Amino acid sequence: MGKALDGVRILDFTHVQSGPTCTQLLAWFGADVIKVERPGVGDATRGQLRDIPDVDSLYFTMLNHNKRSLTLNSKNETGKQLLTRLIEECDVMVENFAPGAIDRMGFPWEKIQEINPRMIYASVKGFGPGPYADCKVYENVAQCAGGSASTTGMLGEVPMVTGAQIGDSGTGLHLAFGIVTALYHREQSGRGQRVTCAMQDGVLNLCRVKLRDQQRLGHGPLKEYSQFGEGIPFGEATPRAGNDSGGGQPGRILKCKGWETDPDAYTYFITQAAVWKNICDVIGKPEWKEDPEYATPDARLPHLNEVFGAIEDWTMTKSKFEVMEICNPLNIPVGPILSMKEIAEEPSLRETGTIVEVDHPERGKYLSVGNPVKLSDSPSDVVRSPLLGEHTDEVLRDVLGLSDDEIAKAREEGAV
Ligand code: CAO
Numbered sequence: 001m002g003k004a005l006d007g008v009r010i011l012d013f014t015h016v017q018s019g020p021t022c023t024q025l026l027a028w029f030g031a032d033v034i035k036v037e038r039p040g041v042g043d044a045t046r047g048q049l050r051d052i053p054d055v056d057s058l059y060f061t062m063l064n065h066n067k068r069s070l071t072l073n074s075k076n077e078t079g080k081q082l083l084t085r086l087i088e089e090c091d092v093m094v095e096n097f098a099p100g101a102i103d104r105m106g107f108p109w110e111k112i113q114e115i116n117p118r119m120i121y122a123s124v125k126g127f128g129p130g131p132y133a134d135c136k137v138y139e140n141v142a143q144c145a146g147g148s149a150s151t152t153g154m155l156g157e158v159p160m161v162t163g164a165q166i167g168d169s170g171t172g173l174h175l176a177f178g179i180v181t182a183l184y185h186r187e188q189s190g191r192g193q194r195v196t197c198a199m200q201d202g203v204l205n206l207c208r209v210k211l212r213d214q215q216r217l218g219h220g221p222l223k224e225y226s227q228f229g230e231g232i233p234f235g236e237a238t239p240r241a242g243n244d245s246g247g248g249q250p251g252r253i254l255k256c257k258g259w260e261t262d263p264d265a266y267t268y269f270i271t272q273a274a275v276w277k278n279i280c281d282v283i284g285k286p287e288w289k290e291d292p293e294y295a296t297p298d299a300r301l302p303h304l305n306e307v308f309g310a311i312e313d314w315t316m317t318k319s320k321f322e323v324m325e326i327c328n329p330l331n332i333p334v335g336p337i338l339s340m341k342e343i344a345e346e347p348s349l350r351e352t353g354t355i356v357e358v359d360h361p362e363r364g365k366y367l368s369v370g371n372p373v374k375l376s377d378s379p380s381d382v383v384r385s386p387l388l389g390e391h392t393d394e395v396l397r398d399v400l401g402l403s404d405d406e407i408a409k410a411r412e413e414g415a416v
Helices: 019-030 077-089 111-116 139-145 169-188 197-205 208-220 273-284 297-315 320-330 340-344 345-353 391-397 404-412
Strands: 008-012 032-037 066-069 092-095 120-125 194-198 251-255 267-268 334-336 355-360 364-369
Touching: 008 019, 008 077, 019 032, 019 120, 019 169, 032 077, 066 391, 092 169, 111 120, 120 169, 139 197, 139 334, 139 340, 139 364, 169 194, 169 197, 194 197, 197 208, 251 297, 267 297, 267 404, 273 297, 273 320, 273 340, 320 334, 345 355, 391 404
Parallel strands: 008 032, 008 092, 032 066, 092 120, 120 194
Antiparallel strands: 251 267, 267 334, 355 364
């Protein structure tokens, strides 16, 4: 069975996390991703957060599966010529350098388009056009500038960044979607185009419910926020909502049996209106089913602390998995707080390929995430990340048709 993106060749100038996430996704779907790295240096993440001396870090390996590595000095004259030929041969070019870096290399979008009018040129930057367009940006800066940090964390405490890399991996996802869309458009137009995604914009797209709440604030308090029931007045901006559910069905993180010693003995519990009566029966409060103070979602809003307190009295008598086993058959939406250890050891995630064990020639076996998107007719396997420059000769020979002598000459000239 062929892969969905078989035949698409990608010139991958990405580094760190946001860009590599994007190109790894495309590689999982079958694109030939040629990762271009500076000779002798490579992607900085190869050496960051190393757990084994002199071996590519997990940070690098987990973001660069299924790619080929070509070393090429794009500031060297021969290197520039080779790069020009690679632009001719590829369908997509992706980069996430600091603003202006690609122009300083001598390859602005206008020139890329001139070399190959079918080229789709995709970039990630921290900010879009505007006052911050020239800024370098990392994950947490994007979370702060995109509205995530100001709306995450506990009320009255400092803004909080999330563990999910919504600035980097989130923007990589958005960019991959833009690239595939541009490839589809090229089928009709015959032309490539420029695809850009700013990390601030990507984060904001994922935070849209908080922009929703910002506007709702103009029409009264946000009644599903805990602070409403606690009588704490709202200010001018969407506040931090702790673990309150962001949707219309109130939810909280509640303690389960063992919470005193196990930092992850908690469950998320949603008081979905449709199953309120089942919830009352489970927690031993059958009288709340008909009591006008508790029977309807609106009536419950001022009492959420009391309601969740009663539910927690019950969840504390059960393990997080028992809560799941009891509530699921009753259609009550709950979910255990899973630690990374539990996720890494979960057999069902191994079976679906969501977590895979990969073998690497220098580090041995390690765990990684597999493709979270499953296509029925386009299987997606995980191939270990390349060593620095592992495919330089192969790419120059097979993609550009260089002879062994020409490759040796390019090497002598410091181009690869
Ligand atoms: N050959 C020759 N030079 C190369 C090269 C190659 N193959 N690959 C990279 N370089 C050069 C670049 O041209 C650039 O040189 P100049 O500054 O002289 O133009 C230089 O290497 C460094 O590039 P950079 O500025 O992008 O890297 P940095 O480490 O200083 O900054 C980062 C890193 C991530 C802050 C910045 O790239 C950035 O803001 N990117 C956009 C936003 C983004 O993607 N952030 C997420 C990163 S993950 O948290």
